[in-house]
Amino acid sequence: MASSVETLEFQAETRQLLRLVIHSIYSNKDIFLRELISNASDALDKLRLESLADSTVQADTSDLHIALEVDQDARTLTVRDNGIGMSRDDLVDLIGTIAKSGTAGLLEKIKESRDAATAQSLIGQFGVGFYSAFMVADKVTLRTRRAGTDAGTRWESDGEGTYEIQAVDDLPVGTSVTLHLKPADSEDGLADYLAEWKIRQIVKQYSDFIRWPIRMAAERTDADGTTTPTVDTLNSMKALWARPRNEVTETEYNEFYQQISHDWLAPAETIHMRAEGTFEYEALLFIPSQAPFDLFSRETKRGVQLYVKRVFIMDDCEALMPNYLRFVKGVVDAHDLSLNISREILQHDRQIRAVRRRLVKKVLGAIKDMQAKDSERYARLWDQFGRVLKEGLVEDTDNSQALLELVSAASTHDAEKPTTLRAYVERMKDGQDTIYYLTGETRATVENSPHMEAFTAKGYEVLILTDPIDEIWADQIPAFDGHRLQSIAKGQVDLDEPADGDQESDPEKxxxxxxxxxxxxxxxxxxxxxxxxxxxxxxxxxxxxxxxGDAHDISPTLEKMYRATGQQMPPxxxxxxxxxxxxxxxxxxxxxxxxxxxxxxxxxxxxxxxxxxxxxxxxxxxxxxxxxxxxxxxxxxx
Structure with missing residues (x-):
């Protein structure tokens, strides 16, 4: 028998924040289903862990799942799970009070913010995903029973000032959230969230890799016109990054890469990693075999996909990958981020910066291994992405030496085969401590330059740099492995100077x-x-x-490049x-x-x-x- 209904008020600050959540936090209303499915997935995880840790917990974990139920007549959409559930106190504490610590401070910051984007990023710091349901629903009814207890609880609210709470009997363990949907309205951006195709679309986009099955009743029409009821699992549950590497086949990696990159070639390299400790995450990264056509377009999107506990958060997360690695595709699945985290917050998050540093080192390390173990494959990769990687020599001073190890350049040593800086250093003449280079538009222009004459005559190797980016990085990088880089078109060059530095005068000179x-x-x-x-x-x-030019003069080519971009350069x-x-x-x-x-x-x-x-x-x-x-x-x- 159900008990009497108790009406409670949201805290005053919670009411204010709730209005902001409903009207400001999400520009895409489809997100509500992602949030509710994520909450259900967390409840299933908690029940599984609690049942393993405490044998006295009486709960059936043989078929943990999430169910989506549609009632067209009542215009309701229900998200149901058989997870850990909540007690009455849990409901009051977790749902009756939003972000109970620091709410006042948050509201004050929002009032002080001068634009909507700032306000939205501030709201996104708090775990308020459940209340996104009120963007699409006039009323939300929640029924729940915590594992290990006999009493169930019903919670209901229209998202305004109060909510009802009531003890009820005969509820199964778990939680059901029923949304009494508003009418579909194109002006308000409300889609028909009772339509099967729309629900499937949202689940596929945001929750495809949730580890628990997401099921929904459907009907199938046979060839003879017979309609048969069925239950479909909407998500694939195939989060490759969460599986041990030795359990994933190369075919599975390739298929996943093609799915996220829209590239029908196999990747040149696959990087599968897992980090544990204070900040846990998994990453599955791919280095393509071929550069995309828009690699150098200003409109090119970069970054990898970001997930939180297998829930899709955003495409092209720029905070996780620097611009010079914009060709890298893949997924990062963080365990300890909020689902509501914004791009603005990501840019300044200390843990995200740490993840980025490790991802960069992993990618550069993978390319270095390729260079050492498979020179032909490395040569193909450098041909496709070398110009972009050299941008990192200008942008990423922390990894400049690692990037220098990867540089492949033409040189006077071999007319057909490029060289690495490491190989150049190994071939240096006795007493030579400088790496010589010359930039130009083409190899022929460089080879026929008057600056090359003495170096050719005396057998000194010179790097031939013909990419526009070479003009910038070669001028900014002081040395490689202790050897100074010098343009043979700058400064004074005296190849006859004794190695010991003896400056005795030459009578002929x-x-x-x-x-x-x-x-x-x-x-x-x-x-x-x-x-x-x-x-x-x-x-x-x-x-x-x-x-x-003098040793520190800007080169004429670089001067022209700057002027072409509209920058005024003194002659x-x-x-x-x-x-x-x-x-x-x-x-x-x-x-x-x-x-x-x-x-x-x-x-x-x-x-x-x-x-x-x-x-x-x-x-x-x-x-x-x-x-x-x-x-x-x-x-x-x-």
Whole structure:
């Protein structure tokens, strides 16, 4: 026999918060079913654990499940479980009072917030998922009985100021939540939540991997038109990440990857991990075999799927994966997060940052293992994702050395096969402590650059970097494994310098400097609008001149890249270096010594500078003038 009905009031602060929950917390009303199914799943987990820990608990755990029941006539949707259940005190304590600790502080913060997004993220910090039912229901009736007790309880409310509570007999162990649904209304965003297809859709999207079966009565029509009642299980329950790796086949991994990535190729690498301790989570990550077409699009979504206890929370969780690993697909299932956690909160959550660090190390470690064990597979992966990974050298200083270990680059050592920095270091000449590189638009441009001449002649290996991102990371990374990285187009290079640092003067060098003591200052003055200095070069063997920057100057290519994005860059003057043995330079020196006022010398100086600019792939400031001067002097020569 049922007892008398007792009417209780929500706490004043709880009423205010309840209104915010119903009207503000969720933009997608479908979430209500996810929340109720998640609560039911937790109740099943708790009953199973309690029955294992306490043999006196009288409860049947042979068929733990969640049932969804639809009554079209009454317009009700019921979510039923045979889990742990609740006592009367549980109902008053857990449902009658929302977020009982800190509610006042929360409300104050919400009042102080200046926008709805901030208010929503604040609300999302509290476990208030049950009340999302009032977004779609005029009234909610809850019936429950706790395992190990005889008394059941009915709870009912319209979500306003009060709720009713009543002791009832003959309830099974578990909980049923019945929603008296509002009419479907497109203006209010209320779908027909009694429709079988809609319920199936929501369960598939948000609760497919819940470990317990979610069942619903349905009807099947046979070929002869006969209708047969049946009970369908709506969820797959196949959360691969929650199973031990040795129990999952490669086929299952591939099928799951294809499901979440919409890629019909098998992944290049699968990473299956589980973390236990203060913050537990499972992760199943995949490195694709082929780059997606939108890998470099600004609109590309990145991040992995986030679940909490197998309940889907969001796609593309950017807080879990850095931008340079945006090609990684997969799932992270955290055990200790709120279902209502927002993207804003995730960005600042200490535990999430710790998870992100570990995921990044796992991914980079997997690529490193591939590099060591299967060079061909690694080469294919680097060909697809190398440009993106190199973005990490700029973005992720904590992992820059790990990323440098992965870098694969063309070099003068082998025209066909790229090299790693580690292999470069192992081939360095005795006494060499610098890793030399040169950037350019193409390999041909770099190989034919005047800057390469002395390095080629003396057998020094030079890395050939032709990706636009190379201009940035190579300039910012100071060293690899203790070896400095240096662009051969910057600073002074003296490959003849003794290894022990002996700086004794070279008689030939001293004589050359004396021979050019007059020409160099004159050229520096004559070309002052284009260059900061003219000096003799030790890096040229066949070319007449080249242009070099100071050690910390921005490169011309990078300067153009910045300007193309609308950034104003001050012009950078560089140094013109001359080959003192080249016939053109020696003839210019002789002519200047004979008649320093000859106006033709100024034109020759412009041609020398323009030729050096063209040789490095640069743009002439006045191509028409350069062509005219060149034509004039060619005519005089013939």
């Amino acid at each position: 001293t004589k050359r400097e004396a021979d050019f003591a007059t020409l160099l200052p004159w050229l520096t003055t004559t070309l002052s609008e284009q260059v900061k200095q003219v000096r003799l070069s030790s890096r040229l063997t066949t070319s007449a001149a080249c242009i070099v 950078v003057k560089r140094t013109l270096e001359l080959n003192p043995t080249h016939p053109l330079i020696t003839a210019l020196r002789t002519a200047h010594a004979a008649n320093p006022d000859n106006p033709a010398l100024t034109e020759i100086a412009e041609l020398v500078y323009g030729g050096a600019l063209l040789a490095e792939g640069g743009d002439l400031p006045d191509p028409a003038r350069f062509t005219r001067l060149l034509t004039t002097h060619l005519v005089h020569t013939l």
